[in-house]
Amino acid sequence: MHQDQKQATIKYFIYARKSSEDKNRQVQSIDSQIEFLKDFAKRNSLQIVDILHEEKSGKTPGIRPIFAKLIKRIEDEEANGILVWKLDRIARNLLDGGRVIDMLQNGVIKEIRTPEDVHRPTDNVYSIAIQLCGANQYSRDLSVNVKRGLKSKLDKGWMPGTAPLGYLNTRTEIRGENYILKDPERFDLIRKAWDLMLTGNYVPTQILDKLNNDWGFRTRGSKKRGGKPMSRSTIYRMFTNSFYTGLITYGGLLVQGKHEPVITLEEFDRVQVLLGREGKPRPTHNEYAYTGQLRCGECSGIISGTFKKKLIKKTGKLQDYVLYYCLCARREPEKCVQKHYTNVEKINEAIEKEIDSLTILPEFKDWALEILAEKNDKEITDRTKIYEAQQKAVNETQKQLDNLTQMRLRDMIDDEEYLREKTRLKNELTMLRATLKGTEERADNWIKLTEQTFEFACYAHKAFLFGDAQTKREILATISGLNCTLKDHLLKINAVEWLVPIKELYPALEAKYKAFEPTETHDAQRQKAAFAALSPELRGRPDLNR
Numbered sequence: 001m002h003q004d005q006k007q008a009t010i011k012y013f014i015y016a017r018k019s020s021e022d023k024n025r026q027v028q029s030i031d032s033q034i035e036f037l038k039d040f041a042k043r044n045s046l047q048i049v050d051i052l053h054e055e056k057s058g059k060t061p062g063i064r065p066i067f068a069k070l071i072k073r074i075e076d077e078e079a080n081g082i083l084v085w086k087l088d089r090i091a092r093n094l095l096d097g098g099r100v101i102d103m104l105q106n107g108v109i110k111e112i113r114t115p116e117d118v119h120r121p122t123d124n125v126y127s128i129a130i131q132l133c134g135a136n137q138y139s140r141d142l143s144v145n146v147k148r149g150l151k152s153k154l155d156k157g158w159m160p161g162t163a164p165l166g167y168l169n170t171r172t173e174i175r176g177e178n179y180i181l182k183d184p185e186r187f188d189l190i191r192k193a194w195d196l197m198l199t200g201n202y203v204p205t206q207i208l209d210k211l212n213n214d215w216g217f218r219t220r221g222s223k224k225r226g227g228k229p230m231s232r233s234t235i236y237r238m239f240t241n242s243f244y245t246g247l248i249t250y251g252g253l254l255v256q257g258k259h260e261p262v263i264t265l266e267e268f269d270r271v272q273v274l275l276g277r278e279g280k281p282r283p284t285h286n287e288y289a290y291t292g293q294l295r296c297g298e299c300s301g302i303i304s305g306t307f308k309k310k311l312i313k314k315t316g317k318l319q320d321y322v323l324y325y326c327l328c329a330r331r332e333p334e335k336c337v338q339k340h341y342t343n344v345e346k347i348n349e350a351i352e353k354e355i356d357s358l359t360i361l362p363e364f365k366d367w368a369l370e371i372l373a374e375k376n377d378k379e380i381t382d383r384t385k386i387y388e389a390q391q392k393a394v395n396e397t398q399k400q401l402d403n404l405t406q407m408r409l410r411d412m413i414d415d416e417e418y419l420r421e422k423t424r425l426k427n428e429l430t431m432l433r434a435t436l437k438g439t440e441e442r443a444d445n446w447i448k449l450t451e452q453t454f455e456f457a458c459y460a461h462k463a464f465l466f467g468d469a470q471t472k473r474e475i476l477a478t479i480s481g482l483n484c485t486l487k488d489h490l491l492k493i494n495a496v497e498w499l500v501p502i503k504e505l506y507p508a509l510e511a512k513y514k515a516f517e518p519t520e521t522h523d524a525q526r527q528k529a530a531f532a533a534l535s536p537e538l539r540g541r542p543d544l545n546r
Contacts, residue, residue, distance in 0.1 A: 297487025301328030
């Protein structure tokens with residue numbers, strides 16, 4: 001009877017907790033903990049004041065708001081007992097654990113109950129201290145083991161954690177040995193999204209719309225989430241994640257991964273430039289072909305487009321106009337004087353003029369490619385020298401890394417300097433190896449890229465004249481690399497480097513070729529003579545083979 005009366009004076013809080021690191025240990029879920037403890041309290045006639053629960057780790061002090069409320073409410077004498085599933089639910093750190101023990105010893109907490117045990121102020125606290133210290137040590141050991149496992153996986157070239165969109169984590173190997181492979185349903189769609197971004201003709205939100213609505217993209221499904229369209233934040237994260245280049249960034253280290261890359265380092269760098277060009281890219285309306293592609297020649301602000309109608313007095317009809325203007329001049333006129341509108345026709349004329357300077361005859365394309373294919377032998381020699389120099393840099397950096405290890409073994413440097421230099425050298429080695437791989441790929445693609453360049457130079461003019469707004473936008477991006485300025489109604493276009501040789505050298509070659517203009521009776525012979533006359537000149541011009 002005395003024991004029953006004693007229990008009647010104790011009021012309990014049920015406290016249930018589950019943290020993320022507990023999932024793999026199959027710890028009882030919060031709902032299961034609460035149901036079990038409510039049933040236990042009912043069977044033992046315990047008075048429950050409130051049920052408190054949270055999903056927070058107990059290994060770090062000061063990060064559990066519900067636990068803090070629990071302690072405060074006990075100090076305010078709302079209750080004087082705690083009912084928990086296991087003692088380690090209360091704390092896994094010495095600071096919180098010590099506070100609870102102190103409150104128990106001083107009688108602020110009258111009782112801590114678990115389904116297996118009871119702890120009171122008069123008991124020896126050694127038992128509860130051992131259990132809480134054991135939980136703390138378990139967390140510390142677990143942290144060390146997890147970090148060691150993650151480091152081992154990283155050293156093998158595999159990223160710890162969940163693979164980004166376009167990839168899958170295998171589930172077939174033993175724990176810690178699973179790897180990352182291509183997602184057969186999504187990898188190609190992710191590559192297409194990067195391809196669109198690389199054109200410079202789309203912003204991420206436009207690509208997102210294509211992914212979700214045109215291509216039917218859906219995220220990976222799981223028990224609780226997934227199977228939904230890609231979100232806006234996800235596509236921006238994707239376009240800034242170097243994992244897609246084959247590199248892994250983890251814990252300050254840069255590691256060459258073993259997964260198949262989606263893009264090259266050069267392509268990744270270009271996308272970063274495109275993303276930074278306008279801060280946060282915004283959707284571009286198709287009727288304004290050049291919005292986002294032009295900069296103001298006065299203030300470097302963004303050139304935007306607008307649509308206006310004007311009444312023509314002579315005909316009495318409304319005429320549609322597409323006009324471009326500097327956003328800065330309209331919003332902050334004190335910073336820019338370019339307040340006027342420029343008709344899209346003037347911009348088109350300037351682009352056509354630039355395309356004209358880059359256009360070549362189809363006959364020249366076929367003949368020039370034959371000559372350039374022969375010159376590829378010399379290109380291979382040059383690339384081999386570059387490759388050898390890059391390989392030498394890799395070997396030298398690896399040697400420095402090996403020497404650093406020897407210096408540490410001989411106590412010539414301390415741990416801090418060793419770790420700092422080791423991280424720097426390993427990151428440098430990773431970048432050098434990535435550059436080396438890029439050189440190999442460029443060697444394989446050289447002829448293909450040259451053919452594409454000449455193909456563009458032959459037919460871009462016609463495509464521009466008869467193409468829609470999106471085609472015009474793509475062609476301008478191709479010839480300028482988005483390096484265009486508009487000032488006083490004049491459009492200035494700086495041709496991209498790979499088109500400069502055609503612009504500078506081709507006119508003279510074409511003039512000489514036309515001097516041998518074929519006649520109706522001697523077409524083949526005169527054309528052959530023209531090509532023969534030009535062959536030495538083209539072979540002697542390395543710039544055209546840039």
